[in-house]
Amino acid sequence: MTGKYFIMSITRTLKTLTTASPVCRQVASSSRPATVRDATVFVSQRSIFGLISCCKLFSTSSSAMEDITNIHYGPLPADSPYVKPFRFYYTQNGKQKNWDLLKVHDSVSIVIFNVTRQKLVFVKQFRPAVYHGLVSAEAGEDGRSIDMKKFPPSLAVTLELCAGIVDKPIPWVDIAREEVLEECGYDVLSERIEEIMSYRSGVGTSGSLQTLFYVEVKDEDKVPAAGGGVDDELIEVVEYSLEEARKLTAKGNVLTSPPSFLFGVLWFLTNRAPPAKA
Amino acid sequence: MTGKYFIMSITRTLKTLTTASPVCRQVASSSRPATVRDATVFVSQRSIFGLISCCKLFSTSSSAMEDITNIHYGPLPADSPYVKPFRFYYTQNGKQKNWDLLKVHDSVSIVIFNVTRQKLVFVKQFRPAVYHGLVSAEAGEDGRSIDMKKFPPSLAVTLELCAGIVDKPIPWVDIAREEVLEECGYDVLSERIEEIMSYRSGVGTSGSLQTLFYVEVKDEDKVPAAGGGVDDELIEVVEYSLEEARKLTAKGNVLTSPPSFLFGVLWFLTNRAPPAKA
Numbered sequence: 349m350t351g352k353y354f355i356m357s358i359t360r361t362l363k364t365l366t367t368a369s370p371v372c373r374q375v376a377s378s379s380r381p382a383t384v385r386d387a388t389v390f391v392s393q394r395s396i397f398g399l400i401s402c403c404k405l406f407s408t409s410s411s412a413m414e415d416i417t418n419i420h421y422g423p424l425p426a427d428s429p430y431v432k433p434f435r436f437y438y439t440q441n442g443k444q445k446n447w448d449l450l451k452v453h454d455s456v457s458i459v460i461f462n463v464t465r466q467k468l469v470f471v472k473q474f475r476p477a478v479y480h481g482l483v484s485a486e487a488g489e490d491g492r493s494i495d496m497k498k499f500p501p502s503l504a505v506t507l508e509l510c511a512g513i514v515d516k517p518i519p520w521v522d523i524a525r526e527e528v529l530e531e532c533g534y535d536v537l538s539e540r541i542e543e544i545m546s547y548r549s550g551v552g553t554s555g556s557l558q559t560l561f562y563v564e565v566k567d568e569d570k571v572p573a574a575g576g577g578v579d580d581e582l583i584e585v586v587e588y589s590l591e592e593a594r595k596l597t598a599k600g601n602v603l604t605s606p607p608s609f610l611f612g613v614l615w616f617l618t619n620r621a622p623p624a625k626a
Numbered sequence: 627m628t629g630k631y632f633i634m635s636i637t638r639t640l641k642t643l644t645t646a647s648p649v650c651r652q653v654a655s656s657s658r659p660a661t662v663r664d665a666t667v668f669v670s671q672r673s674i675f676g677l678i679s680c681c682k683l684f685s686t687s688s689s690a691m692e693d694i695t696n697i698h699y700g701p702l703p704a705d706s707p708y709v710k711p712f713r714f715y716y717t718q719n720g721k722q723k724n725w726d727l728l729k730v731h732d733s734v735s736i737v738i739f740n741v742t743r744q745k746l747v748f749v750k751q752f753r754p755a756v757y758h759g760l761v762s763a764e765a766g767e768d769g770r771s772i773d774m775k776k777f778p779p780s781l782a783v784t785l786e787l788c789a790g791i792v793d794k795p796i797p798w799v800d801i802a803r804e805e806v807l808e809e810c811g812y813d814v815l816s817e818r819i820e821e822i823m824s825y826r827s828g829v830g831t832s833g834s835l836q837t838l839f840y841v842e843v844k845d846e847d848k849v850p851a852a853g854g855g856v857d858d859e860l861i862e863v864v865e866y867s868l869e870e871a872r873k874l875t876a877k878g879n880v881l882t883s884p885p886s887f888l889f890g891v892l893w894f895l896t897n898r899a900p901p902a903k904a
Binding site: 413418421431440448474475481484547548607608 | 728752
């Protein structure tokens, strides 16, 4: 990210916020479900300005990430590189059957524990699929009739493990290494990344494989200019203490996180977390 | 399921197996990944005959479930009730973006613990999406060139929690109750089912909500004729001891299970499992 883009980003964020458009007011009044507790926000350089300006003007829960407008839907283009749906026909035990599914990329996800700060490092981002999941019962066919006061974009900001798709022929641990740097700003050698296990990230509509990794990082591994995603990504890096992380897996929560996040956190707490002090 | 269907089912299974078609030989020689360990197989009435005939003729890992032939693909029909893909357009922080996603049903999943037998109750089924995930790099566009010797259907038999989609306007706990009966054959009142938490079953391509439940069952809750799925479903009910379940979440595994399964198992082991005997 260049300095120029930085300035543009701040200017745009401030302009957007100070003109107080309807969406901006929604951002200002939005809040996460009470069950998703935020720890120290340790934002990357890419998103820090948007966040700081939001914090000053409104609350800590608003950010450039949640400045979402102009939502509409269209048909899936036939050449979508991300979603390739089709019908799978087969005969099982003599009976003809079919199943609608789609091909998506395999992926990696990484539990990151900062041993210097004794904090787990997660990412937050606005997820269109979660937003659509929330509003789909209400929104019209083109999505333009969404009541954004009732459904502020902040509702679809997810808390996840650092993760990425496998879209090039290199060892998966190296893809994990890249994601740790690009999303969270820690530069670690692949040798320091431990492979935990692999599972199918979905079994109903997509059967792609996901491998879970674990890495311990230190403050000195942090690259000041890195993190927050690449290209158009707007990702916030957040830190959770062990106690805060434990609460995420407690009964009664309603989270925007995926189950791979919950498993990764609980696996860490069970197998790698330092014992609680007496 | 009627008795007539039962007999037809046995006849077909035996006929298929004894004619020893190429697929049948593949079924016979197939085996699960070594990391997915099987506990006592506690099959429902619906699938027990297929399983027993397989066991007698071949091995315990083969079943009618894995008798898969005639795989081919086709375009997704526009009226698919299960997968509705589209492109989601939005403006984030002043930048136009889009995301390809699909609407799928919300769902429930249930951790079932049989206190009489001190066993966790899971389900196994052949999952087309997982099979496709495994073979997609090799198979041709229509899927007919799949090397079924290299990729026996058993590779895509998943181990999962009892689960189901939310496809009717009744309380989700009642849907959970129905699934416990239909898939696993235990008839319990909804009041006995404990809601644990909700999360987004996917965040990349589908943001549907899943609620995790927990129920303790006893042998006396078992309805002899129930379980194994309804209609065309071929589901095996399997039981895992606490120790066997613990191994599923161990480092190094490569599982066909989804992360919601792993989280549910680990959540149970952490929060509800009886303490290990000294």
